Amino acid sequence: MTRILGIETTCDETSFAIVENGKKVLYEFTLSQAKKHEKYGGVVPELAAREHLSNIKSLLKELHDMLVKYSVDYVAVAADIGLPPAVKTGEAFARALASSLGVKLIEVNHVIAHVWGVWLDKNIKKKPRFPLIGVVLSGGHSVIYEFTSPVEYRVLGSTLDDAIGEVFDKVARVLGLGYPGGPYIEKRAKEGDEYAISLPTPLKDDTSVSMSFSGLKTAVIRTFQKYKEKVEPIYYDFFVSDLCASFQRVAFEHVAERVERAVEMTGIKTVVIGGGVSANQRLIDILANRLVPKDIKLYVPPLQYTGDNASLIAGYAYNLI
Numbered sequence: 001m002t003r004i005l006g007i008e009t010t011c012d013e014t015s016f017a018i019v020e021n022g023k024k025v026l027y028e029f030t031l032s033q034a035k036k037h038e039k040y041g042g043v044v045p046e047l048a049a050r051e052h053l054s055n056i057k058s059l060l061k062e063l064h065d066m067l068v069k070y071s072v073d074y075v076a077v078a079a080d081i082g083l084p085p086a087v088k089t090g091e092a093f094a095r096a097l098a099s100s101l102g103v104k105l106i107e108v109n110h111v112i113a114h115v116w117g118v119w120l121d122k123n124i125k126k127k128p129r130f131p132l133i134g135v136v137l138s139g140g141h142s143v144i145y146e147f148t149s150p151v152e153y154r155v156l157g158s159t160l161d162d163a164i165g166e167v168f169d170k171v172a173r174v175l176g177l178g179y180p181g182g183p184y185i186e187k188r189a190k191e192g193d194e195y196a197i198s199l200p201t202p203l204k205d206d207t208s209v210s211m212s213f214s215g216l217k218t219a220v221i222r223t224f225q226k227y228k229e230k231v232e233p234i235y236y237d238f239f240v241s242d243l244c245a246s247f248q249r250v251a252f253e254h255v256a257e258r259v260e261r262a263v264e265m266t267g268i269k270t271v272v273i274g275g276g277v278s279a280n281q282r283l284i285d286i287l288a289n290r291l292v293p294k295d296i297k298l299y300v301p302p303l304q305y306t307g308d309n310a311s312l313i314a315g316y317a318y319n320l321i
């Protein structure tokens, strides 16, 4: 039995978790700073670092008690990738903690760890088999990987410009919906007509697995600015909902088409998704509609393991021992 304490501070979540054998979450505590960044419409790196420090301080007692209850064999930290001041805060704390506990520190690539959510789900008894296609859709990354094992992977395609989550956040900010944008857009989209507003299909003639979201973002923002004062006030809410629904559909159809292409290219018929955007039910439906009829297995993480979370770090780190 191996227990790993995971630490995640790459963006606006301060999170600690203890995971046994890569799958069983024994303890987890996550504090979100999203409210602190809302008025800026996005995460402010220096503010995030300061908040991580104060969150870590406020969690010290609880963390201490958990370490008395569950002794750990390793400390794992989300390292290198993320907002530099925020990442460094977690790294420094993790290094100090590992050395005071006398255990080894494992550095984890948090983008890769996003695919691990499915392995933490108690309800998925039959875990995905390798090789598989891993799809990470988050605020900072949009990548389609081929995994031959948990630690052997290569990038098949990624976004050529903005990350998908970043575009959800930007569109939501322009539409005045709130931060982080994804959940607000998903909610409004439920009330809208997905085919009401025509928007350009990204990379239409491209036959690769690359993605692009910046042209779509510009088109959504231009449409909003062109019509926001022209629509009758009583129709304004319908217009915003239709725009959210149409944007979501085009963005997710684009992702789904690329994922299907990755499957065709590799012949691998197992797909695992992760990252904050994989919380979106419409994304899951669009992917399932395309993949399931072709006998492609689609694995979706439980909601609490879609976004940044230390259980993902501690769980995935088990593969790196």
Ligand code: KG4
Binding pocket: 011, 137, 138, 139, 140, 141, 164, 165, 166, 168, 169, 180, 181, 182, 183, 186, 275, 276, 277, 278, 279, 280, 281, 306, 307, 308
């Ligand atoms: O993985 P994550 O928590 O952090 C990063 O590593 O970036 O992803 C955060 C992103 C944000 O851009 C947020 O708007 C998006 O995930 N997101 C969603 C949804 N929930 C969170 N996007 C679309 N639909 C959602 N329901």
Ligand code: ZN
Binding pocket: 110, 111, 114, 138, 139, 275, 276, 307, 308
């Ligand atoms: Zn992330």
